[in-house]
Amino acid sequence: MAEALHYQRILLKLSGEALLGKAEYGIDPEVLRRIAREIAEVHAAGVQVGVVIGGGNIFRGAGLAAAGMDRVTGDHMGMLATVMNALALQDALEKLGAKVRVMSAIRINDVCEDFIRRRAVRHIEKGRIVVFAAGLGNPFFTTDSAAALRAVEIGAQVLLKATKVDGVYDADPACHRNAHRYDTLSYDEVIERKLAVMDTAAFALCRDHDLPIRIYDLGHPGNLMRIVRGESVGTLVRAAA
Numbered sequence: 001m002a003e004a005l006h007y008q009r010i011l012l013k014l015s016g017e018a019l020l021g022k023a024e025y026g027i028d029p030e031v032l033r034r035i036a037r038e039i040a041e042v043h044a045a046g047v048q049v050g051v052v053i054g055g056g057n058i059f060r061g062a063g064l065a066a067a068g069m070d071r072v073t074g075d076h077m078g079m080l081a082t083v084m085n086a087l088a089l090q091d092a093l094e095k096l097g098a099k100v101r102v103m104s105a106i107r108i109n110d111v112c113e114d115f116i117r118r119r120a121v122r123h124i125e126k127g128r129i130v131v132f133a134a135g136l137g138n139p140f141f142t143t144d145s146a147a148a149l150r151a152v153e154i155g156a157q158v159l160l161k162a163t164k165v166d167g168v169y170d171a172d173p174a175c176h177r178n179a180h181r182y183d184t185l186s187y188d189e190v191i192e193r194k195l196a197v198m199d200t201a202a203f204a205l206c207r208d209h210d211l212p213i214r215i216y217d218l219g220h221p222g223n224l225m226r227i228v229r230g231e232s233v234g235t236l237v238r239a240a241a
């Protein structure tokens with residue numbers, strides 16, 4: 001079945017908020033199980049999967065920094081929140097029979113492995129899902145930047161950014177009924193139109209390494225499988241044709 005897949009190796013970026021569901025804080029177990037099922041399904045189909053997960057459902061360092069907390073301290077706390085989410089996702093995936101490794105950019109050896117690029121690639125080649133936690137291990141960098149870098153490091157064919165909307169629009173679709181959704185965009189078009197695809201550092205890294213980015217709606221069941229089979233779901237950002 002793997003021969004029919006459009007992508008053989010992907011990096012999936014999940015925000016911490018994706019795990020909230022209808023809750024205001026923490027992890028909705030049903031949402032976690034649904035996300036895990038989708039990941040496990042594409043993995044079982046033959047796709048090699050890396051995941052970067054955020055921590056905004058538990059803690060947002062930038063938010064408290066704006067309220068007066070030291071930014072470095074806040075970002076370190078946010079990194080720990082991503083480790084908690086990564087362990088929760090690991091547990092949900094393992095309950096479905098998947099083999100999973102959590103690798104952290106900060107040392108926390110009692111609960112997960114340190115990130116080492118060669119080891120991460122080896123895990124993926126051996127058929128394990130790798131969940132990357134703690135961002136880049138440095139303050140001031142977002143988990144978008146971590147997703148872009150990890151995708152390049154593991155040789156992913158595409159970076160999939162799962163969001164609450166079904167792609168990139170020319171205006172906020174929640175506020176503008178006539179907002180237009182783009183099916184495809186070039187890197188230059190994103191810059192020229194000032195579209196908020198990812199933070200600047202992450203986007204620049206993807207552009208410089210010609211790594212396609214697909215932004216899609218996480219809440220629509222089956223979208224992940226549709227993407228790896230080559231269907232046009234959400235918005236694809238790539239080099240100009």
